[in-house]
Amino acid sequence: MKLSLEREILDAPFRPLDESEAAALLPGAVSAQRRILMCAPDHFGVDYVINPWMENQIGRAALPQARAQWDNLRARLAETTHLAFVAPTAGLPDMVFTANAGLAIDDAVVVSRFHAKERRAEERFFRDWFERHDFSVAPWPDHVAFEGAGDALPDRAQRLIWCGHGWRSSEYAPALLEKIFDREAVGLRLVDPRFYHLDTCFCPLSDGWLMYYPEAFDEASRDRIEALVPKEKLIAVGEADARAFACNAVEIDKRVFMNDCSPGLRARLKAAGFTAVVTPLSEFLKAGGGAKCLTLEVHVKRSRGE
Numbered sequence: 001m002k003l004s005l006e007r008e009i010l011d012a013p014f015r016p017l018d019e020s021e022a023a024a025l026l027p028g029a030v031s032a033q034r035r036i037l038m039c040a041p042d043h044f045g046v047d048y049v050i051n052p053w054m055e056n057q058i059g060r061a062a063l064p065q066a067r068a069q070w071d072n073l074r075a076r077l078a079e080t081t082h083l084a085f086v087a088p089t090a091g092l093p094d095m096v097f098t099a100n101a102g103l104a105i106d107d108a109v110v111v112s113r114f115h116a117k118e119r120r121a122e123e124r125f126f127r128d129w130f131e132r133h134d135f136s137v138a139p140w141p142d143h144v145a146f147e148g149a150g151d152a153l154p155d156r157a158q159r160l161i162w163c164g165h166g167w168r169s170s171e172y173a174p175a176l177l178e179k180i181f182d183r184e185a186v187g188l189r190l191v192d193p194r195f196y197h198l199d200t201c202f203c204p205l206s207d208g209w210l211m212y213y214p215e216a217f218d219e220a221s222r223d224r225i226e227a228l229v230p231k232e233k234l235i236a237v238g239e240a241d242a243r244a245f246a247c248n249a250v251e252i253d254k255r256v257f258m259n260d261c262s263p264g265l266r267a268r269l270k271a272a273g274f275t276a277v278v279t280p281l282s283e284f285l286k287a288g289g290g291a292k293c294l295t296l297e298v299h300v301k302r303s304r305g306e
């Protein structure tokens with residue numbers, strides 16, 4: 001019996017260990033698990049105007065509907081990946097948009113330094129969360145505005161960070177991010193106030209694909225994008241999809257979660273190997289955010305046995 005078990009093990013085809021199996025073999029080792037950080041909309045609302053979507057929307061977000069939409073996004077994401085949560089805080093209606101907590105790559109994070117003074121009080125709650133989860137918080141100068149993964153998107157095929165500036169984050173942010181994360185940071189100038197954060201109009205997808213709304217960028221930035229991404233991997237969306245926050249999408253394992261998607265865009269994504277998953281988020285659009293804004297990719301350390 002023992003002998004046949006040994007034979008079975010010896011004859012089994014070699015298979016590399018996954019992250020948690022490898023961690024289990026190393027005494028005291030920690031592994032990191034990819035999670036999507038979210039913040040429940042307990043205190044969400046449109047209470048002030050800091051982007052064009054919020055104009056004439058003060059007090060108009062339907063809160064039960066917002067909760068149902070957020071719950072649905074959360075449930076759909078949970079089918080595909082692990083989640084993490086930061087506690088919502090009274091008086092901080094935009095904290096639900098965790099994309100703006102900071103930019104976290106591996107165990108390093110730059111916590112946002114909001115341009116929008118209405119959002120500055122969020123910084124310390126996000127910082128606390130990162131510290132409690134063992135991230136190493138990089139120093140960042142107070143006078144350089146930076147709104148996290150709203151304006152800094154790691155490419156999924158090349159070792160570079162796409163950075164948006166022009167409305168919220170400073171044009172000096174990329175040079176600092178380059179040093180902190182030791183990878184190239186490419187600055188892109190945003191020129192349409194409706195697309196005030198990079199993640200409202202630009203979505204790097206796996207295998208080097210890029211979905212974006214070209215008109216949101218100045219000409220030099222469009223040229224830069226075209227120089228760095230092969231033409232056949234560019235998925236340029238039209239204005240209607242862009243206005244519906246189609247580029248404000250979260251991709252996990254080729255599933256692209258977004259507020260809305262035209263049949264044409266769905267077909268183009270499909271041809272590129274992606275499946276569009278629509279999770280309507282109308283109430284959050286009133287604050288200027290969609291699926292991507294409601295999420296932040298983080299790698300959380302786990303001790304052995306966790």
Ligand SMILES: NC(=O)NCCC[C@H](N)C(=O)O
Pocket residue numbers: 050051054094097099100116119149150151197199200287288289290292293
């Ligand atoms: N685009 C994002 O990454 N987040 C959405 C932020 C919406 C919020 N009302 C803001 O204007 O900062």
